Amino acid sequence: MIQFIRSKALKTTFIAFILSIWTFGFVHASADAEKEPFDAGRMIVDHIIDAYDWHIASFGNTHISIPLPVILYDEGKWYFFSSSKFNHGHDTYQGFHLAKEGAIKGKVVRENADGSLTRPLDLSITKNVLAVFISSALMIILFINIAKVYDRRRGRAPKGFQAIIELLVLFIRDEVAIPSIGQRQYMRFMPYLLTVFSFIFLNNILGLIPIFPFGANVTGNIAVTGVLAFFTFLLTTVMSNKNYWKHIFNTPGVPWWLKFPLPLMPIIEVLGMFTKPFVLMVRLFANMTAGHIIILGFISLIFVFGQSNVYAGYGMSVLSVGLVIFMNFLELLVAFIQAYVFTLLSAIFLGAAVEEHIAEGGQH
Amino acid sequence: MELVSPGFGLIFWMLLAFTAVFFILKKFAWPGILQGLKEREQQIDDALKAAEAAHQEMKNLKIDNEQLLKQAKEERDVILAEAKKIRDKLLDEARIKANEEAERIVQSAKTRIESERMAAITEIKNQIATISIEVAELILKEKLQEPEAHDQYIQRILEHKPL
Numbered sequence: 157m158i159q160f161i162r163s164k165a166l167k168t169t170f171i172a173f174i175l176s177i178w179t180f181g182f183v184h185a186s187a188d189a190e191k192e193p194f195d196a197g198r199m200i201v202d203h204i205i206d207a208y209d210w211h212i213a214s215f216g217n218t219h220i221s222i223p224l225p226v227i228l229y230d231e232g233k234w235y236f237f238s239s240s241k242f243n244h245g246h247d248t249y250q251g252f253h254l255a256k257e258g259a260i261k262g263k264v265v266r267e268n269a270d271g272s273l274t275r276p277l278d279l280s281i282t283k284n285v286l287a288v289f290i291s292s293a294l295m296i297i298l299f300i301n302i303a304k305v306y307d308r309r310r311g312r313a314p315k316g317f318q319a320i321i322e323l324l325v326l327f328i329r330d331e332v333a334i335p336s337i338g339q340r341q342y343m344r345f346m347p348y349l350l351t352v353f354s355f356i357f358l359n360n361i362l363g364l365i366p367i368f369p370f371g372a373n374v375t376g377n378i379a380v381t382g383v384l385a386f387f388t389f390l391l392t393t394v395m396s397n398k399n400y401w402k403h404i405f406n407t408p409g410v411p412w413w414l415k416f417p418l419p420l421m422p423i424i425e426v427l428g429m430f431t432k433p434f435v436l437m438v439r440l441f442a443n444m445t446a447g448h449i450i451i452l453g454f455i456s457l458i459f460v461f462g463q464s465n466v467y468a469g470y471g472m473s474v475l476s477v478g479l480v481i482f483m484n485f486l487e488l489l490v491a492f493i494q495a496y497v498f499t500l501l502s503a504i505f506l507g508a509a510v511e512e513h514i515a516e517g518g519q520h
Numbered sequence: 521m522e523l524v525s526p527g528f529g530l531i532f533w534m535l536l537a538f539t540a541v542f543f544i545l546k547k548f549a550w551p552g553i554l555q556g557l558k559e560r561e562q563q564i565d566d567a568l569k570a571a572e573a574a575h576q577e578m579k580n581l582k583i584d585n586e587q588l589l590k591q592a593k594e595e596r597d598v599i600l601a602e603a604k605k606i607r608d609k610l611l612d613e614a615r616i617k618a619n620e621e622a623e624r625i626v627q628s629a630k631t632r633i634e635s636e637r638m639a640a641i642t643e644i645k646n647q648i649a650t651i652s653i654e655v656a657e658l659i660l661k662e663k664l665q666e667p668e669a670h671d672q673y674i675q676r677i678l679e680h681k682p683l
Contacts, residue, residue, distance in 0.1 A: 201522065201523070204523070205522050205523060206527055206530060227529075259522075259525065261522060262522065263527075277528070278527070278528060278529045279528075279529045279532055279533070280529050281533070282527070282529060282530060284527075284530050285529065285530055285533040285534075285537075288530075288533060288534055288537045288538075289533075289537060292537045292538070292540065292541045295541055295545065296541060296544050296545065296549075299545050299549035299550070299553070300544075300545075300548050300549050302549065302553060303548060303549040303550075303551075303552030303553050303556075304552070306552050306553050306555075306556030306557075307552055307556065309556075310556065310559065310560075311559055311560050311563045312560075321553070322553075322557065325553055325554070325557065326557070329554075329557075343554075346550060346554060347542070347545065347546040347550045347551075348542065348546075350545070350550055351538075351541060351542045351545050351546070351550075355538065355541065377526075377530065378523070378524050378525075378526045379526030379527050379530040379531045379534060380530065380534050382526055382531065383531055383534040383535050383538060384538070386535075387538065387542075441524075445523065
Protein backbone atom coordinates (compact mmCIF):
# COMPACT_ATOMS: atom_id res chain seq x y z
CA MET A 157 0.00 0.00 0.00
CA ILE A 158 2.74 2.46 1.01
CA GLN A 159 4.65 1.50 -2.08
CA PHE A 160 1.60 2.26 -4.19
CA ILE A 161 1.20 5.72 -2.69
CA ARG A 162 4.88 6.40 -3.11
CA SER A 163 4.83 5.37 -6.73
CA LYS A 164 1.72 7.45 -7.32
CA ALA A 165 3.33 10.49 -5.71
CA LEU A 166 6.40 9.90 -7.86
CA LYS A 167 4.26 9.70 -10.94
CA THR A 168 2.52 12.97 -10.13
CA THR A 169 5.83 14.67 -9.47
CA PHE A 170 7.15 13.35 -12.74
CA ILE A 171 4.20 14.63 -14.71
CA ALA A 172 4.48 18.05 -13.06
CA PHE A 173 8.17 18.08 -13.91
CA ILE A 174 7.51 17.23 -17.57
CA LEU A 175 4.87 19.94 -17.74
CA SER A 176 7.32 22.43 -16.25
CA ILE A 177 9.97 21.51 -18.81
CA TRP A 178 7.39 22.01 -21.51
CA THR A 179 6.83 25.54 -20.27
CA PHE A 180 10.58 26.17 -20.59
CA GLY A 181 9.82 26.55 -24.26
CA PHE A 182 7.65 29.56 -23.46
CA VAL A 183 10.49 31.13 -21.56
CA HIS A 184 12.79 30.80 -24.54
CA ALA A 185 10.14 32.10 -26.88
CA SER A 186 9.57 35.13 -24.71
CA ALA A 187 13.29 35.67 -24.22
CA ASP A 188 13.84 35.59 -27.98
CA ALA A 189 11.08 38.04 -28.81
CA GLU A 190 12.87 40.96 -27.24
CA LYS A 191 11.50 43.46 -29.70
CA GLU A 192 8.01 43.25 -28.31
CA PRO A 193 7.89 43.24 -24.49
CA PHE A 194 5.39 40.85 -22.96
CA ASP A 195 2.21 42.58 -21.82
CA ALA A 196 0.53 40.28 -19.28
CA GLY A 197 -2.60 42.40 -18.98
CA ARG A 198 -3.11 42.48 -22.74
CA MET A 199 -2.51 38.74 -23.03
CA ILE A 200 -5.00 37.93 -20.25
CA VAL A 201 -7.72 40.20 -21.61
CA ASP A 202 -7.21 38.82 -25.12
CA HIS A 203 -7.75 35.33 -23.73
CA ILE A 204 -10.93 36.02 -21.84
CA ILE A 205 -12.76 38.32 -24.25
CA ASP A 206 -14.64 37.26 -27.34
CA ALA A 207 -12.83 37.04 -30.70
CA TYR A 208 -13.60 36.64 -34.37
CA ASP A 209 -11.25 33.69 -34.69
CA TRP A 210 -10.36 30.85 -32.35
CA HIS A 211 -6.75 31.27 -31.45
CA ILE A 212 -4.94 28.03 -30.69
CA ALA A 213 -1.24 28.85 -30.54
CA SER A 214 1.38 31.27 -31.83
CA PHE A 215 4.99 30.49 -32.72
CA GLY A 216 6.85 33.70 -33.18
CA ASN A 217 4.81 35.57 -35.74
CA THR A 218 2.94 32.51 -37.00
CA HIS A 219 -0.53 32.36 -35.51
CA ILE A 220 -2.48 29.14 -35.58
CA SER A 221 -6.14 29.93 -35.29
CA ILE A 222 -9.44 28.75 -36.67
CA PRO A 223 -11.17 31.49 -38.67
CA LEU A 224 -14.87 31.89 -37.92
CA PRO A 225 -17.63 33.34 -40.10
CA VAL A 226 -18.29 37.06 -39.87
CA ILE A 227 -21.91 38.04 -40.42
CA LEU A 228 -22.68 41.75 -40.77
CA TYR A 229 -25.71 43.82 -41.67
CA ASP A 230 -24.83 47.29 -42.79
CA GLU A 231 -26.95 49.88 -44.63
CA GLY A 232 -29.46 47.33 -45.90
CA LYS A 233 -26.90 44.75 -46.97
CA TRP A 234 -25.79 41.46 -45.48
CA TYR A 235 -22.13 40.51 -45.50
CA PHE A 236 -20.83 36.99 -44.96
CA PHE A 237 -17.13 36.26 -45.01
CA SER A 238 -14.41 34.46 -43.12
CA SER A 239 -12.61 36.27 -40.33
CA SER A 240 -9.33 35.16 -41.94
CA LYS A 241 -9.90 38.02 -44.44
CA PHE A 242 -8.87 40.44 -41.67
CA ASN A 243 -5.50 38.68 -41.38
CA HIS A 244 -5.57 38.98 -37.56
CA GLY A 245 -6.61 42.58 -37.70
CA HIS A 246 -4.05 43.74 -40.21
CA ASP A 247 -6.23 43.94 -43.33
CA THR A 248 -9.39 45.70 -44.42
CA TYR A 249 -12.03 43.68 -46.27
CA GLN A 250 -15.03 45.14 -48.11
CA GLY A 251 -14.59 48.37 -46.18
CA PHE A 252 -14.57 46.63 -42.79
CA HIS A 253 -11.66 46.23 -40.44
CA LEU A 254 -11.06 45.55 -36.76
CA ALA A 255 -10.95 48.66 -34.61
CA LYS A 256 -7.46 49.27 -33.27
CA GLU A 257 -8.39 51.21 -30.11
CA GLY A 258 -11.14 52.75 -28.08
CA ALA A 259 -14.10 51.12 -26.41
CA ILE A 260 -14.78 49.01 -29.49
CA LYS A 261 -11.21 47.77 -29.86
CA GLY A 262 -11.05 44.49 -31.77
CA LYS A 263 -14.61 44.76 -33.10
CA VAL A 264 -15.57 44.97 -36.75
CA VAL A 265 -16.06 48.59 -37.83
CA ARG A 266 -16.54 50.48 -41.07
CA GLU A 267 -14.58 53.63 -41.69
CA ASN A 268 -16.68 56.49 -43.00
CA ALA A 269 -15.45 59.07 -45.49
CA ASP A 270 -14.76 61.58 -42.71
CA GLY A 271 -12.64 59.04 -40.82
CA SER A 272 -15.21 58.29 -38.09
CA LEU A 273 -16.01 54.63 -37.35
CA THR A 274 -19.42 52.99 -37.59
CA ARG A 275 -20.27 49.72 -35.93
CA PRO A 276 -22.42 47.57 -38.25
CA LEU A 277 -25.03 45.15 -36.91
CA ASP A 278 -22.68 42.32 -35.99
CA LEU A 279 -24.11 38.80 -35.88
CA SER A 280 -20.77 37.07 -36.40
CA ILE A 281 -20.22 33.55 -35.19
CA THR A 282 -17.50 34.51 -32.74
CA LYS A 283 -15.44 32.24 -30.52
CA ASN A 284 -17.99 32.42 -27.70
CA VAL A 285 -20.93 31.91 -30.06
CA LEU A 286 -19.28 28.78 -31.41
CA ALA A 287 -18.51 27.63 -27.88
CA VAL A 288 -22.17 28.16 -26.95
CA PHE A 289 -23.22 26.15 -29.99
CA ILE A 290 -20.81 23.37 -29.12
CA SER A 291 -21.94 23.16 -25.51
CA SER A 292 -25.60 23.40 -26.56
CA ALA A 293 -25.12 20.52 -28.98
CA LEU A 294 -23.32 18.55 -26.29
CA MET A 295 -26.15 19.18 -23.85
CA ILE A 296 -28.84 18.14 -26.30
CA ILE A 297 -27.03 14.96 -27.30
CA LEU A 298 -26.11 14.12 -23.73
CA PHE A 299 -29.47 14.64 -22.08
CA ILE A 300 -31.57 13.13 -24.82
CA ASN A 301 -29.39 10.05 -24.62
CA ILE A 302 -29.69 9.97 -20.86
CA ALA A 303 -33.46 10.26 -21.20
CA LYS A 304 -33.36 7.28 -23.55
CA VAL A 305 -31.33 5.35 -21.01
CA TYR A 306 -34.02 6.12 -18.43
CA ASP A 307 -36.62 4.80 -20.80
CA ARG A 308 -34.62 1.65 -21.49
CA ARG A 309 -33.67 0.96 -17.91
CA ARG A 310 -37.09 1.77 -16.48
CA GLY A 311 -37.21 1.24 -12.74
CA ARG A 312 -33.69 -0.14 -12.53
CA ALA A 313 -30.70 1.26 -10.68
CA PRO A 314 -28.81 4.04 -12.51
CA LYS A 315 -25.67 2.98 -14.27
CA GLY A 316 -22.53 4.71 -15.52
CA PHE A 317 -22.95 8.23 -16.80
CA GLN A 318 -26.64 8.16 -16.00
CA ALA A 319 -25.73 7.95 -12.32
CA ILE A 320 -23.68 11.16 -12.51
CA ILE A 321 -26.47 13.04 -14.25
CA GLU A 322 -28.97 11.59 -11.82
CA LEU A 323 -26.89 12.93 -8.93
CA LEU A 324 -27.13 16.45 -10.36
CA VAL A 325 -30.80 16.17 -11.28
CA LEU A 326 -31.67 14.93 -7.81
CA PHE A 327 -29.53 17.66 -6.28
CA ILE A 328 -31.40 20.34 -8.23
CA ARG A 329 -34.74 18.78 -7.44
CA ASP A 330 -34.30 18.00 -3.75
CA GLU A 331 -31.91 20.73 -2.63
CA VAL A 332 -32.86 23.61 -4.91
CA ALA A 333 -36.31 23.36 -6.47
CA ILE A 334 -38.40 21.76 -3.72
CA PRO A 335 -37.11 23.87 -0.80
CA SER A 336 -37.28 27.13 -2.79
CA ILE A 337 -40.50 26.69 -4.76
CA GLY A 338 -42.42 24.15 -2.76
CA GLN A 339 -43.70 20.66 -3.26
CA ARG A 340 -46.82 21.77 -5.12
CA GLN A 341 -45.35 23.88 -7.93
CA TYR A 342 -41.71 22.90 -8.35
CA MET A 343 -42.36 20.58 -11.31
CA ARG A 344 -43.31 23.58 -13.50
CA PHE A 345 -39.83 25.04 -13.13
CA MET A 346 -37.71 21.91 -13.14
CA PRO A 347 -37.00 22.03 -16.91
CA TYR A 348 -35.76 25.61 -16.68
CA LEU A 349 -33.70 25.09 -13.53
CA LEU A 350 -32.13 21.92 -14.90
CA THR A 351 -31.33 23.58 -18.22
CA VAL A 352 -29.80 26.64 -16.59
CA PHE A 353 -27.81 24.59 -14.12
CA SER A 354 -26.42 22.18 -16.67
CA PHE A 355 -25.72 24.96 -19.16
CA ILE A 356 -23.69 26.95 -16.64
CA PHE A 357 -22.02 23.94 -15.11
CA LEU A 358 -21.07 22.43 -18.46
CA ASN A 359 -19.73 25.73 -19.81
CA ASN A 360 -17.82 26.40 -16.60
CA ILE A 361 -16.16 23.00 -16.86
CA LEU A 362 -15.50 23.26 -20.59
CA GLY A 363 -14.01 26.71 -20.01
CA LEU A 364 -11.34 25.10 -17.87
CA ILE A 365 -10.21 22.70 -20.59
CA PRO A 366 -7.58 24.68 -22.50
CA ILE A 367 -7.82 22.69 -25.74
CA PHE A 368 -9.93 23.44 -28.80
CA PRO A 369 -12.95 23.18 -29.06
CA PHE A 370 -13.18 24.01 -25.36
CA GLY A 371 -11.59 26.68 -23.23
CA ALA A 372 -13.69 29.63 -24.34
CA ASN A 373 -14.65 31.89 -21.46
CA VAL A 374 -18.37 31.51 -22.13
CA THR A 375 -19.82 31.88 -18.63
CA GLY A 376 -17.29 34.64 -17.96
CA ASN A 377 -18.86 36.74 -20.70
CA ILE A 378 -21.34 39.32 -19.58
CA ALA A 379 -23.54 38.85 -22.65
CA VAL A 380 -24.00 35.16 -21.87
CA THR A 381 -24.66 35.66 -18.17
CA GLY A 382 -26.91 38.59 -19.05
CA VAL A 383 -29.05 36.39 -21.30
CA LEU A 384 -29.26 33.72 -18.60
CA ALA A 385 -30.28 36.31 -16.01
CA PHE A 386 -32.78 37.75 -18.47
CA PHE A 387 -34.44 34.35 -18.79
CA THR A 388 -34.79 34.14 -15.03
CA PHE A 389 -36.25 37.65 -14.99
CA LEU A 390 -38.60 36.82 -17.85
CA LEU A 391 -39.80 33.61 -16.24
CA THR A 392 -40.23 35.29 -12.86
CA THR A 393 -42.33 38.07 -14.37
CA VAL A 394 -44.39 35.87 -16.67
CA MET A 395 -45.12 33.19 -14.07
CA SER A 396 -45.77 35.60 -11.19
CA ASN A 397 -49.15 35.55 -9.50
CA LYS A 398 -51.29 38.32 -8.03
CA ASN A 399 -49.67 37.88 -4.67
CA TYR A 400 -46.23 38.73 -6.10
CA TRP A 401 -47.40 42.03 -7.52
CA LYS A 402 -49.27 42.86 -4.37
CA HIS A 403 -46.05 42.25 -2.50
CA ILE A 404 -44.28 44.73 -4.75
CA PHE A 405 -46.82 47.55 -4.86
CA ASN A 406 -48.42 47.13 -1.45
CA THR A 407 -45.86 45.32 0.65
CA PRO A 408 -47.57 43.74 3.63
CA GLY A 409 -46.15 44.23 7.09
CA VAL A 410 -44.62 47.63 6.32
CA PRO A 411 -45.78 50.94 7.96
CA TRP A 412 -48.16 52.92 5.72
CA TRP A 413 -45.93 56.01 5.63
CA LEU A 414 -43.35 54.04 3.67
CA LYS A 415 -45.90 53.66 0.86
CA PHE A 416 -47.81 56.96 1.04
CA PRO A 417 -47.50 59.80 0.07
CA LEU A 418 -44.00 58.92 -1.12
CA PRO A 419 -44.13 55.32 -2.48
CA LEU A 420 -40.74 54.42 -1.06
CA MET A 421 -41.31 50.69 -0.68
CA PRO A 422 -42.87 50.18 -4.14
CA ILE A 423 -39.91 52.01 -5.70
CA ILE A 424 -37.46 49.82 -3.82
CA GLU A 425 -39.39 46.68 -4.70
CA VAL A 426 -39.63 47.55 -8.38
CA LEU A 427 -35.92 48.33 -8.43
CA GLY A 428 -35.39 44.96 -6.73
CA MET A 429 -37.15 43.23 -9.62
CA PHE A 430 -34.30 44.37 -11.85
CA THR A 431 -31.38 44.32 -9.45
CA LYS A 432 -31.95 40.65 -8.65
CA PRO A 433 -31.26 39.38 -12.18
CA PHE A 434 -28.58 42.04 -12.58
CA VAL A 435 -26.74 40.65 -9.59
CA LEU A 436 -27.15 37.15 -11.01
CA MET A 437 -25.53 38.31 -14.23
CA VAL A 438 -22.62 40.10 -12.55
CA ARG A 439 -21.89 37.38 -10.00
CA LEU A 440 -21.49 34.60 -12.53
CA PHE A 441 -19.55 36.78 -14.95
CA ALA A 442 -17.19 38.13 -12.29
CA ASN A 443 -16.52 34.79 -10.65
CA MET A 444 -15.73 32.94 -13.83
CA THR A 445 -13.68 35.78 -15.31
CA ALA A 446 -11.73 36.17 -12.07
CA GLY A 447 -10.84 32.48 -12.08
CA HIS A 448 -9.61 32.66 -15.66
CA ILE A 449 -7.65 35.83 -14.92
CA ILE A 450 -5.88 34.22 -11.97
CA ILE A 451 -4.93 31.12 -13.93
CA LEU A 452 -3.69 33.21 -16.85
CA GLY A 453 -1.90 35.47 -14.40
CA PHE A 454 0.09 32.57 -12.99
CA ILE A 455 0.99 31.50 -16.52
CA SER A 456 2.01 35.08 -17.34
CA LEU A 457 4.41 35.06 -14.39
CA ILE A 458 6.58 32.62 -16.34
CA PHE A 459 6.96 35.08 -19.20
CA VAL A 460 7.35 38.11 -16.99
CA PHE A 461 10.20 36.44 -15.07
CA GLY A 462 11.59 34.86 -18.20
CA GLN A 463 11.97 38.28 -19.79
CA SER A 464 14.19 39.56 -17.03
CA ASN A 465 16.18 36.37 -16.64
CA VAL A 466 15.84 33.02 -18.42
CA TYR A 467 16.72 31.05 -15.28
CA ALA A 468 14.24 33.02 -13.17
CA GLY A 469 11.69 31.97 -15.80
CA TYR A 470 12.68 28.32 -15.40
CA GLY A 471 12.30 28.54 -11.63
CA MET A 472 9.03 30.38 -11.92
CA SER A 473 7.58 27.90 -14.39
CA VAL A 474 7.79 25.11 -11.80
CA LEU A 475 6.07 27.22 -9.20
CA SER A 476 3.51 28.54 -11.70
CA VAL A 477 2.51 25.10 -12.91
CA GLY A 478 1.94 24.08 -9.32
CA LEU A 479 -0.16 27.16 -8.66
CA VAL A 480 -2.11 26.71 -11.87
CA ILE A 481 -2.90 23.10 -10.97
CA PHE A 482 -4.10 24.28 -7.59
CA MET A 483 -6.20 27.03 -9.20
CA ASN A 484 -7.70 24.59 -11.64
CA PHE A 485 -8.89 22.41 -8.78
CA LEU A 486 -10.31 25.48 -7.08
CA GLU A 487 -12.03 26.45 -10.33
CA LEU A 488 -13.60 23.01 -10.57
CA LEU A 489 -15.20 23.73 -7.23
CA VAL A 490 -16.17 27.26 -8.30
CA ALA A 491 -17.64 25.88 -11.54
CA PHE A 492 -20.08 23.85 -9.50
CA ILE A 493 -20.72 26.45 -6.83
CA GLN A 494 -21.51 29.22 -9.31
CA ALA A 495 -23.86 27.00 -11.31
CA TYR A 496 -25.52 26.03 -8.04
CA VAL A 497 -25.79 29.61 -6.78
CA PHE A 498 -27.28 30.86 -10.04
CA THR A 499 -29.83 28.04 -10.06
CA LEU A 500 -30.63 28.40 -6.38
CA LEU A 501 -31.23 32.16 -6.63
CA SER A 502 -33.32 31.68 -9.78
CA ALA A 503 -35.34 29.09 -7.90
CA ILE A 504 -35.79 31.42 -4.92
CA PHE A 505 -36.94 34.28 -7.19
CA LEU A 506 -39.32 31.95 -9.01
CA GLY A 507 -40.52 30.60 -5.68
CA ALA A 508 -41.28 34.15 -4.49
CA ALA A 509 -43.11 34.88 -7.74
CA VAL A 510 -45.48 31.93 -7.43
CA GLU A 511 -45.83 31.84 -3.65
CA GLU A 512 -49.35 31.05 -2.54
CA HIS A 513 -51.18 33.51 -0.37
CA ILE A 514 -51.93 30.84 2.20
CA ALA A 515 -48.26 30.09 2.63
CA GLU A 516 -47.51 33.75 3.22
CA GLY A 517 -50.50 34.26 5.45
CA GLY A 518 -48.95 31.80 7.84
CA GLN A 519 -45.93 34.02 8.32
CA HIS A 520 -47.78 37.16 9.34
CA MET B 521 -14.17 48.09 -20.75
CA GLU B 522 -14.20 45.33 -23.34
CA LEU B 523 -14.96 42.91 -20.54
CA VAL B 524 -18.22 44.47 -19.42
CA SER B 525 -19.62 45.56 -22.79
CA PRO B 526 -21.81 42.76 -24.06
CA GLY B 527 -21.60 42.03 -27.78
CA PHE B 528 -24.90 42.23 -29.60
CA GLY B 529 -24.13 39.23 -31.80
CA LEU B 530 -23.33 37.06 -28.81
CA ILE B 531 -26.55 38.12 -27.07
CA PHE B 532 -28.54 37.28 -30.18
CA TRP B 533 -26.97 33.86 -30.71
CA MET B 534 -27.04 33.09 -27.01
CA LEU B 535 -30.77 33.91 -26.83
CA LEU B 536 -31.35 31.69 -29.83
CA ALA B 537 -29.17 28.83 -28.65
CA PHE B 538 -30.41 28.84 -25.08
CA THR B 539 -34.06 29.04 -26.12
CA ALA B 540 -33.51 26.15 -28.52
CA VAL B 541 -31.69 24.07 -25.92
CA PHE B 542 -34.35 24.83 -23.34
CA PHE B 543 -37.28 23.83 -25.53
CA ILE B 544 -35.58 20.79 -27.00
CA LEU B 545 -34.57 19.50 -23.59
CA LYS B 546 -37.96 20.41 -22.14
CA LYS B 547 -39.65 18.38 -24.84
CA PHE B 548 -37.29 15.43 -25.24
CA ALA B 549 -35.02 15.07 -22.24
CA TRP B 550 -36.25 16.36 -18.90
CA PRO B 551 -39.69 14.70 -18.86
CA GLY B 552 -38.08 11.33 -19.53
CA ILE B 553 -35.44 11.78 -16.85
CA LEU B 554 -37.78 13.25 -14.24
CA GLN B 555 -40.49 10.71 -15.00
CA GLY B 556 -37.96 7.89 -14.85
CA LEU B 557 -36.71 9.13 -11.52
CA LYS B 558 -40.20 9.50 -10.14
CA GLU B 559 -41.23 6.07 -11.34
CA ARG B 560 -38.17 4.48 -9.82
CA GLU B 561 -38.74 6.29 -6.55
CA GLN B 562 -42.35 5.14 -6.59
CA GLN B 563 -41.21 1.62 -7.33
CA ILE B 564 -38.70 1.62 -4.50
CA ASP B 565 -41.30 3.08 -2.20
CA ASP B 566 -43.82 0.44 -3.25
CA ALA B 567 -41.26 -2.30 -2.86
CA LEU B 568 -40.40 -1.12 0.63
CA LYS B 569 -44.05 -0.91 1.54
CA ALA B 570 -44.66 -4.39 0.12
CA ALA B 571 -41.71 -5.73 2.10
CA GLU B 572 -43.10 -4.11 5.22
CA ALA B 573 -46.51 -5.62 4.51
CA ALA B 574 -44.97 -9.03 3.89
CA HIS B 575 -43.06 -8.73 7.11
CA GLN B 576 -46.25 -7.85 8.96
CA GLU B 577 -48.07 -10.71 7.30
CA MET B 578 -45.32 -13.10 8.26
CA LYS B 579 -45.56 -11.87 11.80
CA ASN B 580 -49.29 -12.42 11.72
CA LEU B 581 -48.79 -15.83 10.21
CA LYS B 582 -46.35 -16.70 12.94
CA ILE B 583 -48.82 -15.59 15.56
CA ASP B 584 -51.52 -17.58 13.78
CA ASN B 585 -49.28 -20.59 13.65
CA GLU B 586 -48.51 -20.32 17.30
CA GLN B 587 -52.17 -20.01 18.08
CA LEU B 588 -52.93 -23.00 15.92
CA LEU B 589 -50.23 -24.97 17.63
CA LYS B 590 -51.54 -23.98 21.01
CA GLN B 591 -55.05 -24.91 19.97
CA ALA B 592 -53.85 -28.22 18.64
CA LYS B 593 -52.02 -28.92 21.84
CA GLU B 594 -55.08 -28.08 23.86
CA GLU B 595 -57.20 -30.28 21.67
CA ARG B 596 -54.70 -33.09 21.98
CA ASP B 597 -54.77 -32.70 25.74
CA VAL B 598 -58.55 -32.80 25.71
CA ILE B 599 -58.56 -35.86 23.51
CA LEU B 600 -55.99 -37.56 25.66
CA ALA B 601 -57.93 -36.75 28.80
CA GLU B 602 -61.09 -38.07 27.24
CA ALA B 603 -59.34 -41.21 26.09
CA LYS B 604 -58.02 -41.72 29.57
CA LYS B 605 -61.49 -41.30 30.98
CA ILE B 606 -62.92 -43.76 28.52
CA ARG B 607 -60.17 -46.23 29.25
CA ASP B 608 -60.76 -45.89 32.97
CA LYS B 609 -64.46 -46.33 32.47
CA LEU B 610 -63.91 -49.38 30.31
CA LEU B 611 -61.54 -50.83 32.84
CA ASP B 612 -63.97 -50.16 35.64
CA GLU B 613 -66.80 -51.73 33.72
CA ALA B 614 -64.67 -54.74 32.90
CA ARG B 615 -63.66 -55.08 36.49
CA ILE B 616 -67.23 -54.84 37.69
CA LYS B 617 -68.32 -57.33 35.12
CA ALA B 618 -65.51 -59.68 36.03
CA ASN B 619 -66.38 -59.32 39.67
CA GLU B 620 -70.02 -60.03 38.98
CA GLU B 621 -69.09 -63.00 36.89
CA ALA B 622 -66.77 -64.30 39.54
CA GLU B 623 -69.45 -63.82 42.15
CA ARG B 624 -71.96 -65.55 39.98
CA ILE B 625 -69.58 -68.46 39.45
CA VAL B 626 -68.81 -68.63 43.13
CA GLN B 627 -72.51 -68.45 43.89
CA SER B 628 -73.39 -71.24 41.55
CA ALA B 629 -70.49 -73.25 42.86
CA LYS B 630 -71.74 -72.67 46.36
CA THR B 631 -75.27 -73.69 45.37
CA ARG B 632 -74.01 -76.85 43.77
CA ILE B 633 -71.80 -77.63 46.66
CA GLU B 634 -74.80 -77.12 48.94
CA SER B 635 -77.00 -79.31 46.87
CA GLU B 636 -74.29 -81.95 46.65
CA ARG B 637 -73.85 -81.70 50.35
CA MET B 638 -77.56 -82.06 50.91
CA ALA B 639 -77.68 -85.01 48.57
CA ALA B 640 -74.79 -86.58 50.40
CA ILE B 641 -76.41 -85.95 53.76
CA THR B 642 -79.67 -87.41 52.53
CA GLU B 643 -77.82 -90.39 51.25
CA ILE B 644 -76.00 -90.76 54.51
CA LYS B 645 -79.28 -90.38 56.37
CA ASN B 646 -80.91 -92.95 54.24
CA GLN B 647 -78.03 -95.28 54.68
CA ILE B 648 -78.03 -94.68 58.43
CA ALA B 649 -81.75 -95.34 58.46
CA THR B 650 -81.35 -98.54 56.51
CA ILE B 651 -78.47 -99.63 58.68
CA SER B 652 -80.43 -98.69 61.80
CA ILE B 653 -83.42 -100.68 60.65
CA GLU B 654 -81.24 -103.62 59.83
CA VAL B 655 -79.55 -103.30 63.23
CA ALA B 656 -82.89 -102.90 64.89
CA GLU B 657 -84.16 -105.91 63.01
CA LEU B 658 -81.20 -107.92 64.09
CA ILE B 659 -81.59 -106.75 67.71
CA LEU B 660 -85.27 -107.39 67.64
CA LYS B 661 -84.79 -110.79 66.11
CA GLU B 662 -82.28 -111.54 68.83
CA LYS B 663 -84.50 -110.27 71.67
CA LEU B 664 -87.71 -111.82 70.50
CA GLN B 665 -86.30 -115.30 70.57
CA GLU B 666 -87.79 -115.84 74.01
CA PRO B 667 -91.63 -115.83 74.13
CA GLU B 668 -91.97 -113.74 77.33
CA ALA B 669 -89.74 -111.00 76.00
CA HIS B 670 -91.92 -111.14 72.99
CA ASP B 671 -94.98 -110.63 74.96
CA GLN B 672 -93.45 -107.96 77.14
CA TYR B 673 -92.52 -106.07 74.08
CA ILE B 674 -95.98 -106.24 72.61
CA GLN B 675 -97.30 -105.19 76.00
CA ARG B 676 -95.00 -102.11 76.05
CA ILE B 677 -95.93 -101.07 72.58
CA LEU B 678 -99.53 -101.41 73.41
CA GLU B 679 -98.98 -99.26 76.47
CA HIS B 680 -97.26 -96.53 74.52
CA LYS B 681 -99.67 -96.67 71.65
CA PRO B 682 -103.16 -96.19 72.70
CA LEU B 683 -105.58 -97.59 70.27
